[in-house]
Amino acid sequence: MNRTFGALALLFILGVLLIVANPQYGLxxxxxxxxxxxxxxxxxxxxxxxIEEVGGTxxxxxxxxxxxxxxxxxxxxxxxxxxxxxxxxxxxxRRDEDGE
Amino acid sequence: MENDMGxxxxxxxxxxxxxxxxxxxxxxxxxxxxxxxxxxxxxxIAGAGILFLVAFGLNEAKKRYDKNLYSVLEGLGGLxxxxxxxxxxxxxxxxxxxxxxxxxxxxxxxxxxxxxxxxIMNLAVGLKVFTGLVSAMMAIALFRRWKK
Numbered sequence: 295m296n297r298t299f300g301a302l303a304l305l306f307i308l309g310v311l312l313i314v315a316n317p318q319y320g321l322x323x324x325x326x327x328x329x330x331x332x333x334x335x336x337x338x339x340x341x342x343x344x345i346e347e348v349g350g351t352x353x354x355x356x357x358x359x360x361x362x363x364x365x366x367x368x369x370x371x372x373x374x375x376x377x378x379x380x381x382x383x384x385x386x387x388r389r390d391e392d393g394e
Numbered sequence: 395m396e397n398d399m400g401x402x403x404x405x406x407x408x409x410x411x412x413x414x415x416x417x418x419x420x421x422x423x424x425x426x427x428x429x430x431x432x433x434x435x436x437x438x439i440a441g442a443g444i445l446f447l448v449a450f451g452l453n454e455a456k457k458r459y460d461k462n463l464y465s466v467l468e469g470l471g472g473l474x475x476x477x478x479x480x481x482x483x484x485x486x487x488x489x490x491x492x493x494x495x496x497x498x499x500x501x502x503x504x505x506x507x508x509x510x511x512x513x514i515m516n517l518a519v520g521l522k523v524f525t526g527l528v529s530a531m532m533a534i535a536l537f538r539r540w541k542k
Contacts, residue, residue, distance in 0.1 A: 345503050348509060349503055350426030350508070350509035351426070351427050352427055352430075356509075363479055363487070363488030366515075366519070367476070374526065380530050381529075384534060385537050386537060
């Protein structure tokens with residue numbers, strides 16, 4: 295009984311979300327319609343000039359490694375810092391060896 | 395200490411680990427042409443390493459894992475990424491001078507040797523992500539802190 299009620303509640307929430315998030319008549323995140331092309335012209339710029347300026351046919355790689363290179367540099371730094379932190383936290387500490 | 399899996403899992407891992415590695419290498423080397431790139435391909439190859447650890451156990455993985463080699467390779471990947479970004483420093487950081495001035499890797503768009511420093515960066519980031527993830531996984535597997 296409880297499980298059935300839970301499943302029905304989940305289904306109801308999913309339906310409400312589908313209605314609310316529909317861009318036709320629900321919530322709008324940002325500009326709808328054709329207005330976005332006026333304010334978000336960088337998207338169209340990357341699609342049109344990516345191949346001639348960077349040379350890769352994969353526009354995402356063009357953006358990630360060339361137009362937004364600093365972001366990728368920071369991402370690599372975050373990966374390195376995470377691994378260094380994991381090793382530093384997980385390795386045996388001196389207090390553990392004394393206790394055993 | 396027995397921490398490896400059974401015969402079926404080991405045989406399947408022997409068959410699939412090379413295929414996973416080849417697919418990851420394809421994703422890295424074609425990063426500027428098809429969906430994917432250094433991060434995704436490196437994570438895929440690291441998945442092969444994780445499969446090796448899960449199937450064959452920690453003792454077998456410890457024999458094949460060299461801490462110093464992986465540290466050097468990760469540093470090399472990061473430095474190659476930075477060096478490729480600094481190639482066009484006469485104009486700007488991250489300026490794709492190899493492609494704009496047609497120095498190297500300047501074939502037709504869509505071929506493997508095109509897009510300037512993008513293939514170099516993809517290889518460097520793939521190497522860095524692969525060695526980094528394998529190192530993190532080995533650290534987590536080796537330094538377990540809970541008592542038996």
